[in-house]
Amino acid sequence: xxxxxxxxxxxxxxxxxxxxxxxxxxxxxxxxxxxxxxxxxxxxxxxxxxxxxxxxxxxxxxxxxxxxxxxxxxxxxxxxxxxxxxxxxxxxxxxxxxxxxxxxxxxxxxxxxxxxxxxxxxxxxxxxxxxxxxxxxxxxxxxxxxxxxxxxxxxxxxxxxxxxxxxxxxxxxxxxxxxxxxxxxxxxxxxxxxxxxxxxxxxxxxxxxxxxxxxxxxxxxxxxxxxxxxxxxxxxxxxxxxxxxxxxxxxxxxxxxxxxxxxxxxxxxxxxxxxxxxxxxxxxxxxxxxxxxxxxxxxxxxxxxxxxxxxxxxxxxxxxxxxxxxxxxxxxxxxxxxxxxxxxxxxxxxxxxxxxxxxxxxxxxxxxxxxxxxxxxxxxxxxxxxxxxxxxxxxxxxxx
Numbered sequence: 270x271x272x273x274x275x276x277x278x279x280x281x282x283x284x285x286x287x288x289x290x291x292x293x294x295x296x297x298x299x300x301x302x303x304x305x306x307x308x309x310x311x312x313x314x315x316x317x318x319x320x321x322x323x324x325x326x327x328x329x330x331x332x333x334x335x336x337x338x339x340x341x342x343x344x345x346x347x348x349x350x351x352x353x354x355x356x357x358x359x360x361x362x363x364x365x366x367x368x369x370x371x372x373x374x375x376x377x378x379x380x381x382x383x384x385x386x387x388x389x390x391x392x393x394x395x396x397x398x399x400x401x402x403x404x405x406x407x408x409x410x411x412x413x414x415x416x417x418x419x420x421x422x423x424x425x426x427x428x429x430x431x432x433x434x435x436x437x438x439x440x441x442x443x444x445x446x447x448x449x450x451x452x453x454x455x456x457x458x459x460x461x462x463x464x465x466x467x468x469x470x471x472x473x474x475x476x477x478x479x480x481x482x483x484x485x486x487x488x489x490x491x492x493x494x495x496x497x498x499x500x501x502x503x504x505x506x507x508x509x510x511x512x513x514x515x516x517x518x519x520x521x522x523x524x525x526x527x528x529x530x531x532x533x534x535x536x537x538x539x540x541x542x543x544x545x546x547x548x549x550x551x552x553x554x555x556x557x558x559x560x561x562x563x564x565x566x567x568x569x570x571x572x573x574x575x576x577x578x579x580x581x582x583x584x585x586x587x588x589x590x591x592x593x594x595x596x597x598x599x600x601x602x603x604x605x606x607x608x609x610x611x612x613x614x615x616x617x618x619x620x621x622x623x624x625x626x627x628x629x630x631x632x633x634x635x636x637x638x639x640x641x642x643x644x645x646x647x648x649x650x651x652x653x654x655x656x657x658x659x660x661x662x663x664x665x666x667x668x669x
Contacts, residue, residue, distance in 0.1 A: 277563070277566075278562075278563070280566060281562040281563045281565070281566035282562050284562070284565065284566045284569050285562035285565055285566065288565070288569070293556070294555070294556055294559035294560075294565055294568070295551075295552045295553070295555040295556040295559060296352055296355060296356065297559075297568050297569065297572050298555045298558070298559055298568045299348055299351070299352050299548050299552075299555065300348075300349065300352045300572055300575065301567075301568045301571040301572055301575070302345065302348070303345040303346070303348040303349040303352065304349070304571065304575050304578060304579055305571065305578075306342070306343045306344070306345030306348075307343070307344075307345060307346065307349075307420075307579065307582075308578060308579070308582040308627075309343050309620075310339075310340070310342075310343030310344060310345075310520065311420070311582060311583060311586070312582070312586055312616075312619075312620060312623050313329075313339060313343065313616065313620075314328050314329060314330055314336075314339065314340065314343075314520060315328060315416065315583075315586070316328060316329060316606075316607040316612075316616075317412070317416075317586075317587065317590045317603075317604070318604060318605065318606055318607075319594065319598040319599065319604035323405070323406040323408060323409035324409050324412055324413065324590065324591075324604075325408060325409070325412055326412045326415070326416060326523065327523055327606065327607065328522055328523050328607065329607035329608070329612065329613065329616075330518050330520070330522045331522050331523050331524055331525070332606065332607055332608035333607070333608065333609075334517075334518075334522075336613075337516075337517040337518040337519075338517075340518045340519040340520045341519055341540070344519040344520050344530070344540075345544065346423065346474070346541070347474075347476075347477040347540070347541025347542075347544045347545055348477075348544055348545065348548050349427075350427065350430070350474050350477040350478045350481065350541075351477040351478070351480055351481040351484070351544075351545045351548060351549075352481060353427055353430070353431065353478060353481060354430070354434075354437075354438070354477065354478035354479060354480065354481025354482045354484075354485075355481035355482065355484045355485045356481070356485075357378070357430075357431050357434040357438070357478075357481075357482070358434060358438040358481065358482035358485040358486070359485040360374070360378070361374060361434050361435060361438070362485070371435060375431075375432050378431055379428055379431065379432060381576075381638075382424060382427070382428050382431075382576070383424075383428070384637060384638075385576045385577060385580055385634070385637040385638045386421065386424065386580060387637070388580075388634050388637045389417065389580045389581065389584070389634075392584075393414060393417050393418075393584075396413075397410050397413070397414050400413075413587055416583050416587060417583050417584060417587075420579070420580075420583065422470075426470060426471065426474050427474075429471070430471075430474065430475060430478045434482070437475060437478065437479060437482070438479070438482040438485075440475070440479050441479060441483070442475075442476045442477075442479040442480045442483065445472040445473070445475040445476045445479065446476050446538060448468065448469075448472040449469050449472050449473050449476070449533070449534075449535050449538050450535050452465055452466060452468050452469050452472065453466075453469070453534055453535045457514075466532045466534075467532050468532075469532045469533045469534065469538075470532045470533065473532070473533030473534075473537060473538050473541075474533065476538050476541065476542070477541050477542075477544075477545050480498075480542075480545050484549070489549045492550060494549075495546045495547075495549035495550045496546065496550065497546070498542055498543070498545060498546030498549065499542075499543050499546030499547050499550065500546070501539075501542065501543075501546075502539050502540065502541070502542035502543025502544070502545075502546055503543045505539035505542070506536055506539045506540045506543060509535060509536040509539060510536060513535075513536070515527070515529060515534055515535070515536035516528070516529050516536075519536075519537060519540055573638075574631055574635050574638060576638045577630070577631050577634055577635045577637070577638045578627065578631065580634075581627060581630035581631065581634060582623075582627055584630060585623055585624075585626035585627035585629075585630050586623050586626070588626050589603070589619070589622050589623055589626050590603055590604065601615040602614070602615025602616040602617075602618065602619050603615070603616075603619055
């Protein structure tokens with residue numbers, strides 16, 4: 270243990286020393302917390318129950334509605350889009366200053382997003398095919414594949430907004446917010462079409478993305494602006510839940526007539542405004558905390574593997590659940606119906622096991638993310654004619 274701590278301290282000190290002095294470490298910390306929030310949220314509010322030799326998806330929120338406040342803590346996508354808008358706008362401005370074309374800039378950013386996805390899709394195509402050939406129930410295969418693929422919608426929206434950065438970075442957050450409100454009035458009004466809500470998939474996440482772009486231009490320099498954003502978001506969300514008929518849960522609940530997330534509703538967007546306000550308020554404390562080498566090294570490592578963690582966390586949970594069937598089809602917190610406090614306690618004990626499985630996935634598949642980040646070497650560099658520059662292990666973090 271002493272040797273491990275010594276090695277970790279050495280690694281942390283090296284990463285701290287290699288980080289440019291002008292780097293905004295608070296941005297990376299916010300992204301790391303957003304990713305970990307999504308992962309823990311999925312592990313806590315998603316359950317696979319064993320039934321007739323198969324697995325079906327449910328949620329403790331469907332059986333224990335009083336757990337809705339848990340979703341307020343772990344539904345952190347707005348913070349991710351806030352940081353994404355900030356980094357994309359700043360990165361595009363920097364690319365223009367360096368004379369890099371839009372096509373080259375967009376190709377680099379989108380390539381880093383989508384190259385690691387291929388490994389997930391190929392593996393699960395093989396697994397799903399093997400399960401079907403092996404006689405697995407169609408509902409079981411559908412449940413597992415849906416859990417893997419459903420988080421990918423977020424990457425498609427994020428990629429579309431990133432590609433449109435030169436345009437959307439000029440838009441103020443008020444305009445997409447008005448669109449979201451208008452869509453909800455139409456959708457939930459008399460004979461309103463359900464399909465109209467899908468407009469909010471773009472408009473809803475455009476709100477925090479444009480907030481991030483405004484942040485990159487110097488907005489929210491005063492704490493009062495962030496406080497106003499937080500307060501207005503909290504008041505609006507509370508009013509929509511208490512008197513507007515919106516669900517209290519900020520994630521989808523199986524069987525519920527309305528989901529705040531799929532597609533995003535006005536309540537989800539105002540909740541996101543509150544989250545963004547809070548995130549902007551904690552920038553300075555986070556920046557001070559990130560001055561400690563060990564704290565910064567943890568954040569840097571999460572960011573360097575953010576896509577791998579995001580893409581494989583559901584697979585890790587499902588692998589543990591499936592392997593558990595070899596022991597028993599009734600393991601508490603793993604295969605049982607999530608309808609009691611006992612299930613919650615048992616699920617918390619499974620979280621370290623999920624994390625261990627995710628670490629194995631990380632070890633096996635992080636190479637795809639690292640390959641997408643590795644800068645191309647010139648021929649002279651490959652042949653040794655040019656001295657190799659010092660490698661900054663945190664240099665590519667902000668491109669996620």
